Amino acid sequence: MAKTGSLTLYEDASRRFMLLGWEEQEEDGVVQTNQYLIQSGDEVVLLDPGGAHVFPRVLANVTEMVNIDSITHIFYSHQDPDVSSGITLWLSMAERAIVHISGLWTRFLPHFGIFDQSRISPIPDRGGVITLKNGQRLEIIPAHFLHSTGQHTLYDPVSKILFSGDIGAAIFPPGKRYPVVERFDEHVRYMEGFHRRYMASQEASNFWANIVSSRDVEAVAPQHGAVIKGKDNVRKFFQWLSQLKSGVDLIEEWYGTKATLAVRK
Numbered sequence: 001m002a003k004t005g006s007l008t009l010y011e012d013a014s015r016r017f018m019l020l021g022w023e024e025q026e027e028d029g030v031v032q033t034n035q036y037l038i039q040s041g042d043e044v045v046l047l048d049p050g051g052a053h054v055f056p057r058v059l060a061n062v063t064e065m066v067n068i069d070s071i072t073h074i075f076y077s078h079q080d081p082d083v084s085s086g087i088t089l090w091l092s093m094a095e096r097a098i099v100h101i102s103g104l105w106t107r108f109l110p111h112f113g114i115f116d117q118s119r120i121s122p123i124p125d126r127g128g129v130i131t132l133k134n135g136q137r138l139e140i141i142p143a144h145f146l147h148s149t150g151q152h153t154l155y156d157p158v159s160k161i162l163f164s165g166d167i168g169a170a171i172f173p174p175g176k177r178y179p180v181v182e183r184f185d186e187h188v189r190y191m192e193g194f195h196r197r198y199m200a201s202q203e204a205s206n207f208w209a210n211i212v213s214s215r216d217v218e219a220v221a222p223q224h225g226a227v228i229k230g231k232d233n234v235r236k237f238f239q240w241l242s243q244l245k246s247g248v249d250l251i252e253e254w255y256g257t258k259a260t261l262a263v264r265k
Contacts, residue, residue: 017156078150099121103122148166170226
């Protein structure tokens with residue numbers, strides 16, 4: 001499958017944080033997804049490696065950069081099929097990997113064909129830490145109801161990149177996608193509709209924004225759309241999100257003021 005190149009978001013002697021490449025051709029009706037890789041020492045962590053649909057492309061991206069046996073952790077922000085329907089394929093390929101996913105969703109894994117959960121590490125509601133062999137830590141920060149009941153985000157204190165799952169997602173019109181946000185104020189138009197509908201409420205957004213604002217964040221890397229880089233853009237994003245009405249705040253907008261059913265042909 002043709003693809004565009006991967007992008008290095010951070011690199012030093014001990015750490016590399018990569019945005020994996022995209023398909024070169026946009027597909028109608030298929031939501032664009034981002035996949036990320038963290039390489040630390042001789043270990044590799046995959047972040048939301050995606051559904052079965054993109055598995056061949058993501059696998060090709062990964063094997064171009066690292067040995068598949070070096071994958072020791074796979075982190076899933078939530079349970080949606082575009083995030084996690086490739087889980088059985090990854091477990092069969094990355095035989096040393098532990099899978100981290102919300103404990104709220106592990107009971108549904110048999111529906112993906114996973115009955116042996118010996119390599120599944122349920123994430124508790126209050127998050128936790130993934131500690132690598134070299135002692136470096138990745139912080140799992142809860143983001144409940146954004147948009148999943150059991151969503152979690154992941155903060156890397158070395159690269160200072162916050163992997164945010166669906167928070168910060170953008171939906172681009174055909175032919176308009178880009179990997180990194182250049183002008184945040186212009187980028188908002190691609191995020192607003194998604195967040196208004198898919199985030200549960202302003203209260204939930206504000207709660208998460210307050211938590212992550214206490215970290216030193218250089219970039220927000222979402223599962224859809226573009227990476228928000230630079231402290232000024234990140235600050236603007238947290239401020240915008242914390243003030244946005246969404247979900248149940250707008251419930252009359254989704255139902256109509258009289259809750260009348262729409263007419264379908």
